[in-house]
Amino acid sequence: MHELAVIDDPAAAGVSLDPVRARLLAELAEPGSASSLAAKVGLPRQKINYHLRTLEHHGLVELVEERRKGNMTERILQATASSYVISPAALGAVAPDPERAPDRLSARWLIAVAARTVREVGDLVRGATTAGKRLATFTIDGEVRFASASDRAAFAEELANAVTALVSKYHDETAPGGRPHRVVVAVHPSARTDDPARADTTREQTT
Template identity: 70%
Template sequence: MDAVTKGTAAGTAVIQDEAAAAVALDPVRARLLRALREPGSATSLAAELGLTRQKVNYHLRALESHGLVELVEERRKGNMTERVLRATASAYVVSPQAWALVAPDPAREPDRLSAQWLLALAARLLREVGTLITRAGRKRVATFAIDGEVRFATAADRAAFAHELGEAVSTLVARYHDGAAPGGRPHRLVVALHPALPDTGTAPETGTETDVEITTRTEESP
């Protein structure tokens, strides 16, 4: 199976190979793929992204080796040949199968206060829901989600909220969970609390209080 499967006329490609997925998910290479929706060279990309040409060339070789960018033309500039490349699609989607092999494992660091663990849970959520949707075809998947924001006056209020939220969810789970129910259908429950990004999309400054998003989701086990 090809590492990248070309999609519809919209220009979306599905990344099927775990090695290609790992390459595409690198932050610098993701920026290059975005910039290469229009043809560009290592020199023009270096100027646009504020990187050295050598570093850009290194990442371009990795992207090209996995079919994520392609050669458009070669231009002679003095004593050197400039290679002009472009992305092979305008957007990329990592398939659940490929993502499963590159995503962090939530079992490795079960720390409720760790951002890395939250990322691992989110990766598993994406992988499992993607698999459920693929298996279901046109059938509806039984899911439920809540998405909102809460602004805390102090860090102490945030900690108290997280404690009460954990207790409330644990109580609700204990009330309804029946591990011995014949024909029971297990569902996964994820509750997340994290700083909300400003509207500009930039990361919040260290030490500042921000809105916090609450996300809960249940999905049927595959």
């Protein structure tokens, strides 16, 4: 079972969003059968079997074992991943595209860039998994508390200059066998419901 799987098929995305099937996927983080799931979810085994067949058809669960019980064979299934994320590719033509409005100060552009990251890295992960290779990535996730809006602006400018300098230093357009890598840097207010300044943060996000 993978730690995370990216769903890019529209039909599979719709299947995963069904509340009952989403519950079954969560329960199947550990192997289980229709009978064991029926007791946990509170639905007849026949209905559980129907949902399991649908999930299996779309590659969201897989058979791990078959057990003989008298004249019956009990199928033991497990989710193919412990968690899932739906790729914007599942939305087809209406998926967000950063090229439509390249405004680096726009919150909507940030979301479009993040959506592109999910789509592209999801494709790369599938390819690496099929090839039995590890995908080389690097992520920084941190938090900084600014004393003022002017400090935030100064930070953004300094960060942009530092990243631009690094890209210029290491980018080699003519390197034989070189492989392009995408660099994404984003700064946005932290979303915390217990933050007394949340009202100000919400206003800041919508401007």
